[in-house]
Amino acid sequence: MSSKEQFIKVFDELVVELRQILTDYKMPAEAIEWYERSLNYNTPGGKLNRGLSVVDTYCILTNQKVTDLDVETYKKVAVLGWCIELLQGFFLVSDDIMDQSKTRRGQPCWYLVEGIGNIAINDSFMLEGAIYVLLKKYFKKDSYYVDLLELFHDVTFQTELGQLLDLTTADEEVVDLDKFSLEKHSFIVIFKTAYYSFYLPVALAMFVAGISDEKDLKQAEDILVPLGEYFQIQDDYLDCFGTPEQIGKIGTDIKDNKCSWVVNQALKLVTPEQRQVLEENYGRKDDVKEAKCKQLFNDLGIEAIYQEYEESIVGELKGKIEAINESSGLKKQVFYTFLNKIYKRSK
Template identity: 75%
Template sequence: MDKQAAKDRFIKEFDQLVKELQEILTNYKMPQEAIDWFTKSLDYNTPGGKLNRGLSVIDTYAILKGTTSDKLGDEEYKKAALLGWCIELLQAYFLVADDMMDASKTRRGQPCWYLVEGVGNIAINDSFMLEGAIYILLKKHFRQDKYYVDLLDLFHEVTFQTELGQLLDLVTADEEHVDLDKFSLEKHSFIVTFKTAYYSFYLPVALSMFMVGVSSEEDLKQARDILIPLGEYFQIQDDFLDCFGTPEQIGKIGTDIKDNKCSWVVNKALNKVNQAQRKLLDENYGKKDDESEQRVKDLFKELEIEKDYYQYEESIVSELKQKIDQVDESRGFKKEVLTSFLGKVYKRSK
């Protein structure tokens, strides 16, 4: 099955999920206008992205079962897809709230949910409902499974970890008060590990592992020890592309410099600047005008940050490959899960 066909099949499961949530609200005797509102929020905020996190649950499950996603039986595909959509609901919850915190204007090529006419601060409650839907669906479909509590624990822990990353990001990189003294590569590592790596890389794999029954603490640790640094590499790559990639290449205009982001690129630069270069950064980083942004980009080129990135990339990929080679497959975990993730990230250009 090609990528588009796999995505189309996955999206069909979302339509069923929405119907189930509508039925649950109907059983609560919720007025139709409120059901319609929640439906609109679900449709607007959940299925519009690349869906990589959700699809990764199905792909990982299939690998661990020794098959391919198109050969999974209907019932096991539906359960794996449901866990995938629970991650996408978690993502939607994070993004609706994140856009309000950052006062963002657009998301996935359309206005942020809180900026849609008539929504405003109701989006705060909508974000809570997107998260709450996860646990309603888990209860309905997994209550009888012996790993049900493991799923709940995992979603709760990863949600908290992501919020810790968001907290450090918010207090470190305030758009209104630029202070580069708050930045460091250590802080960047914590932010991206907790804000991105756990829910984007570890969560899809761990969910699949629980479903298959390959979920000893040793195997979960094997997965975590590789997927977390892989997730950090992914975000560093994202930071790099935001600054050095073209809009045609990455599908958007990079804004990290203007938004005062605590990115890997600026932290790497801060470790290399002399006094005059630091002054230039302090005067231009986080400013909203194109001229200041260009001065910062020119400084990054002068400091050869691009060269540093490619050295880092080869180093981390070599390290991850060595770790994958040492994975113990005796209990049912498979190296292929990890090589598949690494293959999607290495030399990514968008």
């Protein structure tokens, strides 16, 4: 059984447990079926990188392989991984409604499934609610239980702050480049992506492994948040300069009026005439106008600026990783594992 298959097996068990909780509340059968369907539709369909990272990080911190973990320990660490995937499901279901998106993970967005509609809003709340049901069931007797609760509450709020700024900065209906800035972009990606995708999995594993000193958590945050920002900047770059064959999708940031790293770099460099080109063409659902923006980005040498940024940030991150004192149990390998997955990736 692969590590992903083993991980998914735990989710199947958790769905049964959540069903039982609803049964104990004497919920009608049709409501229980609805919730189970929502859980299965919205939680396990992605790459599961965030959830699997909790398991992998715990193993690195405790010098074990996944196969070394006893059943109870594996289950607890995997539950935390699935709590992140439930958080992701909560964000995506609500995000798709806000963006009026059509598809997610190769299937219709949940709110567009026949018979669902705006009930998806409540379903998103119930995905989030499952996190706290599971934390209580599996961790209530642990000394770090409150730490886990606070971590999930803090990171959820941080992600929502990032989403707020994203939604109010990059309106698909009204293009206003004056709202864009690299400072806003940095805030959006750090709060909307970096905390829950990079810091949260590692911090959760640290608590279970008994590494909970504020200094260690701060050191992890100081590496993982910039790492998450780098990941999103790379994503913005690939959306514009990567080919569909390379990245597995057609980039849409230009047409969607996204406050991306690429356009913000361009806005720093443009002449008044070039600024006018962006004003007239950015954020329009038009292939010709999109091509004009891409040509301008090429003329401004954005690719070279990105290559320089990548080498600079990777050098900084390696310096921070090397500064870690491993005597407390924190391991450099945790951070190199994340960095090696990202550096020079092409999709």
